[in-house]
Amino acid sequence: MIVDSHAHVVAPSELYAWQGHLVANRANPDPGPPAIGDALLEETMQGHFKLMDSVGTDVQFISPRPYAMMHSMKPPKLVHAWNIFVNDLIARQAKAHPDRYRGVCGLPQTGTDPLDASVAELERCVKEHGFVGCLINPDPNEGEGPAPPGLGDEYWYPLYAKMVELDVPGLVHSASCGAPRESYTLHFINEESIAVISLLESNVFRDFPKLKIVISHGGGAIPYQIGRFRAWHFRRKKAGTFDELLRKLWYDTCLYSKESLEFLFRTVGTDRCLFGTEKPGTGSAIDPATGLWLDDVKRTIDSIGWLTETDKSRIYETNARELYPRAFLTAAGKK
Amino acid sequence: MIVDSHAHVVAPSELYAWQGHLVANRANPDPGPPAIGDALLEETMQGHFKLMDSVGTDVQFISPRPYAMMHSMKPPKLVHAWNIFVNDLIARQAKAHPDRYRGVCGLPQTGTDPLDASVAELERCVKEHGFVGCLINPDPNEGEGPAPPGLGDEYWYPLYAKMVELDVPGLVHSASCGAPRESYTLHFINEESIAVISLLESNVFRDFPKLKIVISHGGGAIPYQIGRFRAWHFRRKKAGTFDELLRKLWYDTCLYSKESLEFLFRTVGTDRCLFGTEKPGTGSAIDPATGLWLDDVKRTIDSIGWLTETDKSRIYETNARELYPRAFLTAAGKK
Numbered sequence: 001m002i003v004d005s006h007a008h009v010v011a012p013s014e015l016y017a018w019q020g021h022l023v024a025n026r027a028n029p030d031p032g033p034p035a036i037g038d039a040l041l042e043e044t045m046q047g048h049f050k051l052m053d054s055v056g057t058d059v060q061f062i063s064p065r066p067y068a069m070m071h072s073m074k075p076p077k078l079v080h081a082w083n084i085f086v087n088d089l090i091a092r093q094a095k096a097h098p099d100r101y102r103g104v105c106g107l108p109q110t111g112t113d114p115l116d117a118s119v120a121e122l123e124r125c126v127k128e129h130g131f132v133g134c135l136i137n138p139d140p141n142e143g144e145g146p147a148p149p150g151l152g153d154e155y156w157y158p159l160y161a162k163m164v165e166l167d168v169p170g171l172v173h174s175a176s177c178g179a180p181r182e183s184y185t186l187h188f189i190n191e192e193s194i195a196v197i198s199l200l201e202s203n204v205f206r207d208f209p210k211l212k213i214v215i216s217h218g219g220g221a222i223p224y225q226i227g228r229f230r231a232w233h234f235r236r237k238k239a240g241t242f243d244e245l246l247r248k249l250w251y252d253t254c255l256y257s258k259e260s261l262e263f264l265f266r267t268v269g270t271d272r273c274l275f276g277t278e279k280p281g282t283g284s285a286i287d288p289a290t291g292l293w294l295d296d297v298k299r300t301i302d303s304i305g306w307l308t309e310t311d312k313s314r315i316y317e318t319n320a321r322e323l324y325p326r327a328f329l330t331a332a333g334k335k
Numbered sequence: 336m337i338v339d340s341h342a343h344v345v346a347p348s349e350l351y352a353w354q355g356h357l358v359a360n361r362a363n364p365d366p367g368p369p370a371i372g373d374a375l376l377e378e379t380m381q382g383h384f385k386l387m388d389s390v391g392t393d394v395q396f397i398s399p400r401p402y403a404m405m406h407s408m409k410p411p412k413l414v415h416a417w418n419i420f421v422n423d424l425i426a427r428q429a430k431a432h433p434d435r436y437r438g439v440c441g442l443p444q445t446g447t448d449p450l451d452a453s454v455a456e457l458e459r460c461v462k463e464h465g466f467v468g469c470l471i472n473p474d475p476n477e478g479e480g481p482a483p484p485g486l487g488d489e490y491w492y493p494l495y496a497k498m499v500e501l502d503v504p505g506l507v508h509s510a511s512c513g514a515p516r517e518s519y520t521l522h523f524i525n526e527e528s529i530a531v532i533s534l535l536e537s538n539v540f541r542d543f544p545k546l547k548i549v550i551s552h553g554g555g556a557i558p559y560q561i562g563r564f565r566a567w568h569f570r571r572k573k574a575g576t577f578d579e580l581l582r583k584l585w586y587d588t589c590l591y592s593k594e595s596l597e598f599l600f601r602t603v604g605t606d607r608c609l610f611g612t613e614k615p616g617t618g619s620a621i622d623p624a625t626g627l628w629l630d631d632v633k634r635t636i637d638s639i640g641w642l643t644e645t646d647k648s649r650i651y652e653t654n655a656r657e658l659y660p661r662a663f664l665t666a667a668g669k670k
Contacts, residue, residue: 221556227591234620256562285569
C-alpha cells in the first residue's frame with residue numbers, strides 16, 4: 001500500500017470564495033458554513049483521485065492547505081471559524097472515501113494565545129471525525145509578530161499531552177508568511193529548522209516519551225547542516241550524539257529531488273522517513289528537461305537503486321502504520 | 336597552496352576585555368583603542384599558526400568573529416568603534432604575517448541605516464590595509480528588530496557598487512542573534528537561506544554582473560532544498576533553471592560533514608566552492624568516535640574519492656584566486 005502522509009485538501013473554488021467573504025466581513029457576523037453540495041465535492045475528489053492514481057498513491061492523509069490557514073488574521077473567531085470549517089470539509093471527504101483519504105486536522109492557533117482551542121479542536125476531530133493526526137504551526141503569527149516559544153517549550157505541553165492521549169502524531173508545518181524577506185515556502189523551511197533544534201535541545205521527549213512529531217519537507221536545513229550541530233553537541237559534552245537525537249523525530253519525503261532524498265535516507269535512516277508528496281502542491285511542476293512531474297516522488301524513490309524492499313516498504317507504508325495507528329483501524333476498531 | 340577563505344581572527348583576551356568595557360560605557364566617552372602589545376599579539380598568532388599547520392592550511396582569510404560583531408548594540412558609534420578596531424587588529428596581523436593571513440573586514444552595519452559608513456570602511460580597509468574582501472550581515476538587528484530588505488534589494492547597491500569597483504567579494508555571514516527561538520549558529524543558517532533566495536530572485540546580477548557573493552556554510556538550507564525551488568522556478572515559467580541560478584553564487588565548505596560536502600560539490604559544482612574551515616570556530620570539536628577534529632575539513636575533502644585533482648585544486652586554491660584577486664597580488668601589485 002502506498003500511503004502519502006503529507007497531502008492537503010483539494011476543494012472546490014466555493015471554499016475559497018467563502019474564505020474571501022469570511023475575511024472581508026471579519027466573521028462579523030459569523031456567516032455560517034458555505035453550501036458545498038455533495039455532487040460538486042464528489043467531482044472535485046474524483047479529479048484528485050486521478051492525480052493520486054497517476055503517481056500510484058493509494059491513500060493520502062489530507063490536511064488544510066497550510067498557506068491558506070490564516071492563523072495570523074484577526075479576530076481569533078475568524079481563525080476558529082475557518083479552521084473548523086476546513087476540518088469539517090476534510091471530514092466529509094474522508095467519510096465519503098475511506099479507501100483514499102484520512103483526515104489530519106489544522107488547529108485554530110492564534111498568536112501566542114494558550115492552546116485550549118487547538119486542544120479542543122484536535123479532540124473533536126479525532127473523536128467525532130476519526131482524524132489521525134494534526135498539523136502544528138510553530139509560528140501562527142506568520143512572520144509578522146513574535147512567535148510563541150519554540151516547540152521545546154512547555155507552552156506546547158497541553159497539545160502534546162492530548163496528542164499522546166489520543167495517540168496521534170503532529171506534522172510540523174508553518175502556514176503563510178508576511179515577513180518581507182521570506183516567501184511562505186522559504187518560511188516553511190526556516191521554521192522546520194527552528195523546530196528541530198528547539199525540540200532536540202529540550203526536555204520534550206523526556207516528558208512525553210510517546211510523543212510523535214514529523215518534520216515536513218525532509219527536516220528543513222538540519223540534515224544537511226548536521227555537521228555544525230554535531231560539533232555543538234560534542235563541545236557541550238552532551239550525552240550520546242546529535243545523530244541519535246535527530247532520530248527522535250520523523251521526516252517526510254517532500255523534497256522533490258532524488259539527491260536530497262538519498263541524503264535524507266542516509267542521514268536519518270529509512271525507519272524515520274514517511275512518504276509524502278503534497279500532490280497537488282509545491283512540487284506540481286513539470287521539469288521541461290524530463291517531462292516528469294517533480295511531485296511524482298514515488299518514481300524518484302523507486303529509482304534509488306540502493307534502497308532495499310524493506311526500506312521502501314518502511315517509507316511507503318510500515319512507518320506510517322507505526323506512527324499513525326488510527327489511520328489503519330478497521331471498522332471494528334482494530335488494526 | 337591551501338587557502339582557507341573563511342576564518343576569523345584569533346585575538347588575545349585583552350581584545351574582548353576591551354569589548355566589555357566599550358559596551359559597559361556605551362563608547363561614551365570613546366575609550367580609544369586598547370593597548371595590545373606586539374609581543375602578546377605575536378604569541379597569539381603563533382598559537383593560531385600551530386592550529387593551521389595541524390590541518391595543512393597555508394593561508395587563512397581572517398575576518399571579525401561574527402557572533403561578536405555586536406551590530407545591534409546601541410549607540411551606532413559603539414558599533415563603529417568596535418568594528419573599526421577589530422579590522423585594525425586584523426590588519427596588524429596580516430601585515431605581520433603576509434604569508435599566513437589575508438584581511439577580510441567586518442562592516443559597521445547598524446540597523447536599517449544607509450550603508451555609507453560600511454562603504455567607507457570597506458574602502459579604507461582595502462586601500463589602506465590591503466584587505467581582500469568583506470563580510471555582509473543580512474540582519475544587523477540580530478534577530479531583535481526588522482532586518483533591512485533582503486540582499487536582492489537596492490538598499491544594498493551602494494555596497495555592491497563599491498565591492499565591484501574594488502573587485503572584492505562579500506561573504507554573507509550574519510552575526511549574533513537575540514531572537515528567542517534561534518541560537519546565533521542556527522540564525523546563520525536561516526539568514527543564508529534567505530540571502531540566497533533574495534539574491535537569486537532579484538536583479539542584482541543583472542545590475543552588477545561582476546559582483547561576487549559567497550554564501551557561508553554551504554549555502555544554508557538551499558542546496559538540500561533545491562527541489563522546491565526548482566518547482567517554483569518551473570511553475571513561474573522563469574528562464575533557465577534554478578540550478579543555473581544557484582551557480583551565480585559561491586559557497587564555502589564550512590559544513591563539517593563528509594556527506595554534506597559531497598552533496599554540496601555535486602549540487603553546485605566544485606567550481607563554485609571555496610575551502611573554508613573557520614578553524615578555530617564552530618567545528619572545533621573532537622568526534623569521540625574517531626578522535627578527529629570536525630574542522631579538519633581538508634582531511635574530510637581529501638577522503639572523497641570521486642573528487643579529481645582539478646576539483647581539489649579548485650576548492651583549495653584556484654577558485655579563491657579567481658574570486659579574491661587582491662589576495663594574490665605580489666608586492667609589485669601583480670598576480
